[in-house]
Amino acid sequence: MVKICCLGAGYVGGPTMAVIALKCPAIEVCVVDISVPRIAAWNSDQLPIYEPGLDEVVKQCRGRNLFFSNDIEKHVAEADIIFVSVNTPTKTRGLGAGKAADLTYWESAARMIADVAKSDKIVVEKSTVPVKTAEAIEKILTHNSKGINFQILSNPEFLAEGTAIEDLLKPDRVLIGGRETPEGQKAVKALKDVYANWVPEDSILITNLWSAELSKLAANAFLAQRISSVNAISALCEATGANVTEVAYAVGKDSRIGPKFLNASVGFGGSCFQKDILNLVYICECNGLPEVANYWKQVIKINDYQKSRFVNRVVSSMFNTVSGKKIAVLGFAFKKDTGDTRETAAIDVCKGLLGDKAKISIYDPQVTEDQIQRDLTMNKFDWDHPIHLQPMSPTAVKQVSVTWDAYEKPAFLFDGRNVIDAEKMREIGFIVYSIGKPLDPWLKDMPAVA
Ligand code: NAD
Ligand code: UDX
Numbered sequence: 001m002v003k004i005c006c007l008g009a010g011y012v013g014g015p016t017m018a019v020i021a022l023k024c025p026a027i028e029v030c031v032v033d034i035s036v037p038r039i040a041a042w043n044s045d046q047l048p049i050y051e052p053g054l055d056e057v058v059k060q061c062r063g064r065n066l067f068f069s070n071d072i073e074k075h076v077a078e079a080d081i082i083f084v085s086v087n088t089p090t091k092t093r094g095l096g097a098g099k100a101a102d103l104t105y106w107e108s109a110a111r112m113i114a115d116v117a118k119s120d121k122i123v124v125e126k127s128t129v130p131v132k133t134a135e136a137i138e139k140i141l142t143h144n145s146k147g148i149n150f151q152i153l154s155n156p157e158f159l160a161e162g163t164a165i166e167d168l169l170k171p172d173r174v175l176i177g178g179r180e181t182p183e184g185q186k187a188v189k190a191l192k193d194v195y196a197n198w199v200p201e202d203s204i205l206i207t208n209l210w211s212a213e214l215s216k217l218a219a220n221a222f223l224a225q226r227i228s229s230v231n232a233i234s235a236l237c238e239a240t241g242a243n244v245t246e247v248a249y250a251v252g253k254d255s256r257i258g259p260k261f262l263n264a265s266v267g268f269g270g271s272c273f274q275k276d277i278l279n280l281v282y283i284c285e286c287n288g289l290p291e292v293a294n295y296w297k298q299v300i301k302i303n304d305y306q307k308s309r310f311v312n313r314v315v316s317s318m319f320n321t322v323s324g325k326k327i328a329v330l331g332f333a334f335k336k337d338t339g340d341t342r343e344t345a346a347i348d349v350c351k352g353l354l355g356d357k358a359k360i361s362i363y364d365p366q367v368t369e370d371q372i373q374r375d376l377t378m379n380k381f382d383w384d385h386p387i388h389l390q391p392m393s394p395t396a397v398k399q400v401s402v403t404w405d406a407y408e409k410p411a412f413l414f415d416g417r418n419v420i421d422a423e424k425m426r427e428i429g430f431i432v433y434s435i436g437k438p439l440d441p442w443l444k445d446m447p448a449v450a
Contacts, residue, residue, distance in 0.1 A: 002027045002194070005079035007109045009033035009042055009068060011049055011164070011271070011340065012126060012157050013085035018057045019168040021066035023198040030067040030075040042068035050339045050366055053165035073116045080119075081191065084109050085126040085157075089384030090275050098381070099282040101130050101275075110140040113150075120149040122187045126157055128276055130283055131214040134177075151187035153178045154209050156216030161270065162337030174204045177212025217280045221296055224273040226261040228302040234264040234436030235309060244436025245418060264436040266349060266416025267307040269334030271342035271384065274300060307345050311352030313433055314414050316446045323357035328403075331417075332364035332372055339366030342384070345416065347375050354399050361401045369402040376400060 004020065006013045009031045021029040033039050041048035043062075047055060058066070069075060076082060086105040091097050106127060113123060123141065125134060134152045141150040154177035159167040174195045178188035192204055207215070234244040244264045252259035268274075277296055284293035315322050334344035341347070350360055354376070362372055413425055415434045422432040431442045 002081065002190075003079045004029045004081045004083065004194075005075040006031045006083040006085055006126070007033075007072065007076070008083075008085035008087070008127070009035070009038050009048075010085065010087065011051075011161060012159065013083065014042060014047075014049060015051055015054055015057075015159065015164040016085070016126065016157060016168060017083070018054065018061060018066060019165065020194065021061040021064075022057050023169075024194060025065055027194065028065050028067075029061075030069055030079070032069050032072040032075050034070070034072070036070055039068050039070050050337075051161065051164045052337055057165060072112065076113055077116045077118055079121065081122045081124060081194070082113060083124045083126045083155075087384050088127045088129055088275075090278055090381045092379075092381050092385060096282050099278045099285075101128075101279045101282075102385070103129070103133065103136075106133070106137070107140065110137050114141050114143070114145065117148050117150075120151075122151050122153060122190060124191060125152065125154045125213070128156060128216050128220075128272065128279075129154075129213060130279055131210050131217065133213060134209045149183065151179065151183055152209070153187055153191055154212035155191060156212060158216070158219065161340055162335055169198070171199060171203065174199050175207065175212050175215055176204065177207045177209040180208060217276050217283075220272055220276040221280055221299065223261055224268055224277055224303070225296075225299045227263075227265065227268045227273075228299045228306075230262045230264050231267065231306040231435075232302050234306075237436040238439060241438050243438060247436075264418060265306075265345070266310045266435065267303045267345040269342070269344040269346070271340070274303070274343055275384075304348075307348040308352060310345075310414065310416055310435070311349055313443070314349075314353065314412075315356055317412060317414075317431070317433065317443055320446075321356060322353055324359065326359045326361060327353055329360055329362045330364075332362050332367045332375075339364075341367055341371055341375050344375070349416070350376055350400070357399070359399055359401075361403050363403050365404070372402055373400065 004017070004027055006017045006029070013031055017029045017031045020027065031042065038048050047058060084106060086109055088101045088103060088106060091100045091102040106129065113121065123137065125137070134154055138150070138152050141152070156175055158171065176188050176191055178184040188206055192206070195204055230244065230248055233247060236242070237244040237247060248262040248264065251257055252262050277300055281293045281297050284296070314327070318325060329346060329350060332344060332346045333339055333341055350362070353360055411431060413420060413430045413432045415422065415432065418434050418437070420432065420434065422434050422437065425432050431440050433440065433443055
């Protein structure tokens with residue numbers, strides 16, 4: 001029986017391993033983590049992450065060929081294939097701070113694997129890492145390797161949160177990069193055989209290591225770029241009377257462009273896009289490519305612009321101040337069907353409004369009050385560094401309340417996702433702002449938003 005161990009029981013490690021266990025009954029899969037509460041939650045009825053369809057998959061496999069454990073060394077020692085799916089946050093200090101990927105968690109995982117391994121292992125990069133990381137990992141693993149053969153593969157994950165199970169069951173593609181040596185290709189085949197249990201052969205792409213690592217960063221950069229493109233156009237729509245939904249539809253009808261990922265919004269959030277683009281920018285700079293770095297940096301700049309433009313619109317609509325005014329925020333997670341708040345646009349919007357002394361009342365059925373309070377008091381990038389968590393600031397706590405009832409009626413409605421039927425709301429007396437849509441007369445008379 002092939003044994004798989006996955007380091008990191010997070011948003012990627014948990015669902016990915018659950019689907020491998022579901023589709024490969026002959027493989028024993030153990031997901032391990034340094035976090036005791038996280039593993040306890042995976043072993044309980046209240047899983048640590050909310051993901052449609054995940055509960056059913058875990059229920060079917062847990063205890064059969066899917067296990068969750070904190071006994072990391074034991075399971076690493078026993079495994080044939082080790083997936084590393086630990087966090088790779090943006091560095092908060094030192095060289096490359098605010099851009100480069102922090103590989104501390106990855107490096108410590110690799111050192112531990114080197115220490116405890118007693119037989120040959122295939123080590124799979126599942127985390128998103130800078131291109132060329134496999135070279136560094138190889139050095140750590142093979143230094144003092146006691147004659148053990150380690151093969152490193154890059155197998156980046158393309159799932160999106162909220163649709164993780166669907167994406168894992170029917171991936172657009174599975175990407176595997178390996179060394180072009182006979183041993184490297186043997187390892188590639190071993191991993192390909194795992195996916196071949198349910199993924200069609202022509203959807204499993206084999207490349208060299210660096211192409212696989214870079215493809216992940218490039219794919220996220222392309223996706224985020226589409227959102228920044230449509231968001232940039234949304235600002236022009238508001239200035240001209242065009243409607244961004246109509247423009248995006250017309251543009252997306254071109255089969256070369258396609259309709260997906262063209263929804264204007266208050267800005268993209270989530271743990272990946274910003275982090276991975278900053279990482280890409282840093283790699284370009286390190287490789288002496290400042291023009292390429294600046295090109296991708298612009299995607300983040302437009303995203304930040306879109307978030308502050310939204311805040312400015314809210315403030316300017318209400319006579320240029322929201323001081324003491326009560327503002328209800330519906331939805332706090334970074335997208336629908338998830339409770340994940342990492343880099344959610346709601347944090348920047350709420351912080352912007354709090355900066356103008358608004359009183360905000362937040363409603364999101366998937367997010368706890370404690371999480372919201374933490375998010376609003378944490379420094380940028382600290383969310384992915386559990387050891388640097390800041391204590392909560394009493395000021396923010398006072399200005400923010402969290403509610404479990406969404407039905408309180410303000411006079412203004414600012415729709416950062418274009419999900420509200422604006423005409424219906426206007427009929428019952430609301431002043432409505434929808435991103436990229438023709439403006440209400442009220443908003444037109446207010447000072448311009450820069
Ligand atoms: P996460 O924070 O949810 O999970 C990472 C887990 O790794 C944590 O539970 C942490 O305790 C654990 N960990 C850290 N160091 C460890 C160690 N040495 N040994 C064992 N466990 C350790 O992160 P995530 O969202 O699952 O992301 C993981 C990686 O996958 C990142 O590189 C991310 O960029 C990438 N990725 C994420 C997504 C996504 O949608 N979240 C999609 C594709 C790729
Ligand atoms: C993303 C990638 O899609 C996925 O392939 C990768 O593996 C991880 O990063 P995720 O961040 O989970 O996945 O969600 P995604 O659906 O990409 O949404 C990211 C953000 O963009 C959300 O805040 C979403 O609301 C926003 N978005 C998405 C838009 O504003 N407009 C769109 O048209 C699409």
